Amino acid sequence: xxxxxxxxxxxxxxxxxxxxxxxxxxxxxxxxxxxxxxxxxxxxxxxxxxxxxxxxxxxxxxxxxxxxxxxxxxxxxxxxxxxxxxxxxxxxxxxxxxxxxxxxxxxxxxxxxxxxxxxxxxxxxxxxxxxxxxxxxxxxxxxxxxxxxxxxxxxxxxxxxxxxxxxxxxxxxxxxxxxxxxxxxxxxxxxxxxxxxxxxxxxxxxxxxxxxxxxxxxxxxxxxxxxxxxxxxxxxxxxxxxxxxxxxxxxxxxxxxxxxxxxxxxxxxxxxxxxxxxxxxxxxxxxxxxxxxxxxxxxxxxxxxxxxxxxxxxxxxxxxxxxxxxxxxxxxxxxxxxxxxxxxxxx
Amino acid sequence: xxxxxxxxxxxxxxxxxxxxxxxxxxxxxxxxxxxxxxxxxxxxxxxxxxxxxxxxxxxxxxxxxxxxxxxxxxxxxxxxxxxxxxxxxxxxxxxxxxxxxxxxxxxxxxxxxxxxxxxxxxxxxxxxxxxxxxxxxxxxxxxxxxxxxxxxxxxxxxxxxxxxxxxxxxxxxxxxxxxxxxxxxxxxxxxxxxxxxxxxxxxxxxxxxxxxxxxxxxxxxxxxxxxxxxxxxxxxxxxxxxxxxxxxxxxxxxxxxxxxxxxxxxxxxxxxxxxxxxxxxxxxxxxxxxxxxxxxxxxxxxxxxxxxxxxxxxxxxxxxxxxxxxxxxxxxxxxxxxxxxxxxxxx
Numbered sequence: 001x002x003x004x005x006x007x008x009x010x011x012x013x014x015x016x017x018x019x020x021x022x023x024x025x026x027x028x029x030x031x032x033x034x035x036x037x038x039x040x041x042x043x044x045x046x047x048x049x050x051x052x053x054x055x056x057x058x059x060x061x062x063x064x065x066x067x068x069x070x071x072x073x074x075x076x077x078x079x080x081x082x083x084x085x086x087x088x089x090x091x092x093x094x095x096x097x098x099x100x101x102x103x104x105x106x107x108x109x110x111x112x113x114x115x116x117x118x119x120x121x122x123x124x125x126x127x128x129x130x131x132x133x134x135x136x137x138x139x140x141x142x143x144x145x146x147x148x149x150x151x152x153x154x155x156x157x158x159x160x161x162x163x164x165x166x167x168x169x170x171x172x173x174x175x176x177x178x179x180x181x182x183x184x185x186x187x188x189x190x191x192x193x194x195x196x197x198x199x200x201x202x203x204x205x206x207x208x209x210x211x212x213x214x215x216x217x218x219x220x221x222x223x224x225x226x227x228x229x230x231x232x233x234x235x236x237x238x239x240x241x242x243x244x245x246x247x248x249x250x251x252x253x254x255x256x257x258x259x260x261x262x263x264x265x266x267x268x269x270x271x272x273x274x275x276x277x278x279x280x281x282x283x284x285x286x287x288x289x290x291x292x293x294x295x296x297x298x299x300x301x302x303x304x305x306x307x308x309x310x311x312x313x314x315x316x317x318x319x320x321x322x323x324x325x326x327x328x329x330x331x332x333x334x335x336x337x338x339x340x341x342x343x344x345x346x347x
Numbered sequence: 348x349x350x351x352x353x354x355x356x357x358x359x360x361x362x363x364x365x366x367x368x369x370x371x372x373x374x375x376x377x378x379x380x381x382x383x384x385x386x387x388x389x390x391x392x393x394x395x396x397x398x399x400x401x402x403x404x405x406x407x408x409x410x411x412x413x414x415x416x417x418x419x420x421x422x423x424x425x426x427x428x429x430x431x432x433x434x435x436x437x438x439x440x441x442x443x444x445x446x447x448x449x450x451x452x453x454x455x456x457x458x459x460x461x462x463x464x465x466x467x468x469x470x471x472x473x474x475x476x477x478x479x480x481x482x483x484x485x486x487x488x489x490x491x492x493x494x495x496x497x498x499x500x501x502x503x504x505x506x507x508x509x510x511x512x513x514x515x516x517x518x519x520x521x522x523x524x525x526x527x528x529x530x531x532x533x534x535x536x537x538x539x540x541x542x543x544x545x546x547x548x549x550x551x552x553x554x555x556x557x558x559x560x561x562x563x564x565x566x567x568x569x570x571x572x573x574x575x576x577x578x579x580x581x582x583x584x585x586x587x588x589x590x591x592x593x594x595x596x597x598x599x600x601x602x603x604x605x606x607x608x609x610x611x612x613x614x615x616x617x618x619x620x621x622x623x624x625x626x627x628x629x630x631x632x633x634x635x636x637x638x639x640x641x642x643x644x645x646x647x648x649x650x651x652x653x654x655x656x657x658x659x660x661x662x663x664x665x666x667x668x669x670x671x672x673x674x675x676x677x678x679x680x681x682x683x684x685x686x687x688x689x690x691x692x693x694x
Contacts (some may be wrong), residue, residue, distance in 0.1 A: 016364075017363075017364060017458065017692065019694065059692050064458075109410070109638075109639055111364065111411075111638065111692065162666075164664070164665050225665075258664055280613075291456075291458065292456060317511070317605055318572075345692050345694070347363065347366065347412075347456065347692070
């Protein structure tokens with residue numbers, strides 16, 4: 001009856017060596033109407049999306065094994081589109097965002113694997129997502145990890161860690177009343193500290209997208225201890241100028257769990273918006289760190305794409321950076337980081 | 348018939364996660380006379396030594412599994428002195444220095460394990476060491492690693508790597524005619540590059556001890572990419588003042604495989620010598636990086652011990668530093684790094 005911290009489990013950073021990567025194959029949701037609430041999501045095309053999920057999985061498989069959870073109804077199309085190297089696990093799922101509905105994997109001091117099964121409520125707005133709420137337990141069972149159940153609602157995309165006691169997140173998401181209306185900020189912090197073995201939480205204010213209520217994985221991530229990559233905006237006319245600069249200021253003046261300041265490396269956003277009347281920026285921060293590679297999104301915005309890739313390559317000099325056109329995934333409300341979930345190498 | 352580099356194997360740095368640590372249990376060598384050549388080694392006491400080997404093994408077992416190779420003649424005493432958590436492997440061995448007679452473990456791009464079996468000739472001077480020349484193959488077999496045989500004489504203690512293409516070593520050892528008299532410097536470089544997947548070798552001039560002909564692991568090691576810890580000497584009267592300062596100068600003006608300069612962090616030597624008439628300095632650099640810890644030697648030299656531990660802790664803020672009195676090991680001709688050999692975590 002103890003929590004992960006009491007058992008010396010902690011969440012390793014994404015750059016820690018992986019055993020494999022988990023993904024969910026896009027399932028065409030029965031209750032599609034709920035998506036209409038979000039402008040961009042109504043532009044999401046499942047057919048194009050599936051090709052992109054397959055392309056991302058194949059790119060990751062250059063560096064590590066990929067396990068794809070596929071709804072029994074979609075086995076045929078998954079078999080057709082996925083590279084033969086991808087493991088297919090048949091299991092009922094509603095949707096396609098393994099970062100958010102999947103388990104958060106942990107390691108203990110003996111390098112044994114653990115996993116947290118958070119409550120998942122469809123980002124506080126898209127119900128029902130009951131099958132996706134069972135995905136985390138499925139991943140934990142299949143990987144023979146020690147199982148930890150948290151009653152708190154949390155998506156993996158709303159947190160990033162440095163593996164050394166520090167976590168970054170946004171108030172817009174974690175304190176949103178559509179997630180944990182009965183928990184205070186202090187109680188939410190307490191839960192995170194216990195389940196991920198965290199000592200210091202750095203709270204940014206706002207994210208950039210409405211669907212997830214501002215997930216951190218669109219705006220900032222740790223690239224190493226003391227080193228943060230963050231989305232920036234230099235155009236004062238841009239609707240996100242103030243919010244992103246406020247976040248940068250917080251990062252630059254914060255210290256980590258060990259009291260050390262952070263090096264903040266900025267990546268300028270693409271100012272090209274994907275959909276008319278939708279002002280959410282495309283973000284290069286939404287990349288996946290694979291064992292010896294980085295899979296990052298690009299947005300058919302040549303200058304900004306190149307600049308982002310150059311910065312990411314310089315921050316990860318030993319990893320091969322692969323850019324994949326992320327527009328079709330982005331229209332679904334996330335990007336490459338959102339559709340992946342790393343399982344660390346364990347004993 | 349290909350070499351490790353062609354098969355995408357490389358030597359991970361010591362801070363890469365370990366599956367376990369290999370050690371050899373001290374065997375009282377039949378041909379003890381050969382040790383008399385080296386002043387300090389005649390002071391080595393096997394009985395005291397065994398207690399220290401057991402103490403180091405127990406300290407490492409806080410962080411990772413320890414496999415101890417024990418000569419059949421020594422099983423009883425090993426069972427008596429070793430902590431129950433230590434795995435005992437019964438196998439003929441001559442001596443006790445797993446860093447030098449053991450395998451050099453590799454990983455490939457799929458995180459599969461490999462191991463190099465170098466020729467071992469008793470540091471070019473202490474023969475016979477025929478059983479110890481079989482230790483590497485034993486370790487590779489037991490760990491189910493892909494086996495690579497090199498015909499070149501090399502001890503693990505004579506090299507350190509950053510895991511990103513750079514290796515440091517000393518000319519005093521690797522170019523010594525008692526190791527590979529028929530190989531040119533270029534051929535030795537070529538072998539290292541092929542077997543460890545190295546692009547750049549930084550050659551220091553001299554080590555500090557006669558027994559190993561100046562192994563690098565007594566004077567400098569990588570603590571991370573671009574970060575080197577090195578033994579320093581500020582006393583101009585000390586016989587090693589010039590040699591160590593020449594090494595520091597080389598490190599500070601060298602670039603790594605990626606063309607980047609190195610940050611050199613100095614650790615002042617202990618000026619207390621362990622034996623009269625023996626001027627070899629005790630070195631704090633001879634520590635072992637375990638999964639979440641550092642096992643370092645101390646030398647009953649309070650001020651220098653404390654200074655070294657403080658620096659090492661600051662360079663490895665996330666690892667618990669354990670200092671063990673290393674005098675009894677040092678009298679045998681090496682220290683904690685010399686009696687350990689990490690096996691990286693693999694798939």
